[in-house]
Amino acid sequence: MKILVTGAKGQLGNKIIQLLxxxxxxxxxxxxxxxxTDLEAxxxxxxxxxxxxxxxxxxxxxxxxxxxxxxxxxxxxSLGTRNVATVAKETDVGLIYISTDFVFDxxxxxxxxxxxxxxxxxxxxxxxxxxxxxxxxxxxEFVREICDKYYIIRVAWLFGELPVSGLSTVYKGTNFVEVMxxxxxxxxxxxxxxxxxxxxxxxxxxxxTYTGDLVETLVKMxxxxxxxxxxxxxxxxxxxxxxxxKEIFRQANAKVDLRPIKSAEYxxxxxxxxxxxxDKSKIEAALGIKVRLWQEMVGEYLAKK
Numbered sequence: 001m002k003i004l005v006t007g008a009k010g011q012l013g014n015k016i017i018q019l020l021x022x023x024x025x026x027x028x029x030x031x032x033x034x035x036x037t038d039l040e041a042x043x044x045x046x047x048x049x050x051x052x053x054x055x056x057x058x059x060x061x062x063x064x065x066x067x068x069x070x071x072x073x074x075x076x077x078s079l080g081t082r083n084v085a086t087v088a089k090e091t092d093v094g095l096i097y098i099s100t101d102f103v104f105d106x107x108x109x110x111x112x113x114x115x116x117x118x119x120x121x122x123x124x125x126x127x128x129x130x131x132x133x134x135x136x137x138x139x140x141e142f143v144r145e146i147c148d149k150y151y152i153i154r155v156a157w158l159f160g161e162l163p164v165s166g167l168s169t170v171y172k173g174t175n176f177v178e179v180m181x182x183x184x185x186x187x188x189x190x191x192x193x194x195x196x197x198x199x200x201x202x203x204x205x206x207x208x209t210y211t212g213d214l215v216e217t218l219v220k221m222x223x224x225x226x227x228x229x230x231x232x233x234x235x236x237x238x239x240x241x242x243x244x245x246k247e248i249f250r251q252a253n254a255k256v257d258l259r260p261i262k263s264a265e266y267x268x269x270x271x272x273x274x275x276x277x278x279d280k281s282k283i284e285a286a287l288g289i290k291v292r293l294w295q296e297m298v299g300e301y302l303a304k305k
Contacts, residue, residue, distance in 0.1 A: 073132060084097075103126040
């Protein structure tokens, strides 16, 4: 099958290349050879390549910076997605759009109107509380309004192997696992005990997602073609960022003075949902799969390092 990938230089694009290139013909695009903010450029490339599916992974993902670069974030996440959706419709190509748990505020729908503790289903009302979340939701709406053949896949806390060569040499991103491992090494060499501890937020709840599991699920979506619509996918089991870090260090045998803190003690420009655990029952039923525990996902990632 011929699959066109946007955002091919990113973390998810890197995993798509690793897992799909042997069995599928991939058309790899990024800002340098198909600027998604330019409708004519998108139209020219997609019509010339004539893919059977598009995996739209390109996105502006600097969550805090987005609060300042609102126009740029919207240009990429909202309007760029509109362009891809428009051409997918014109060419009758199936579209997979990668969205986020940040479309939820983590509060609405709670048992008493306060902090929520019920997993979010695809039918729950969205209420993004950050520019990033809002623009990704706007992208969702364009896909729903324009396309007939589409899958919107909301994911959370994504981590995976970082691009290091070939098409991906310019990628400068990272992920939480890599950040934690780097900080653990730095803290272990810190002679000042007051600076040796590592503080991680313990009151934001969600679930990590390994790019390998996500890509395998995307392949199943394309192969099985369940009902078009919106689906959730992330690791099984709830955790906080503190829990996530603790498990990383446990599996990596890293000795770290790890301490939990509240979000208020670590102020950030963009508001994060305090609870954004995603209900995966719809995608599990549609594909006949059982989502792995996030701890198992972390284990596989670390084992490959």
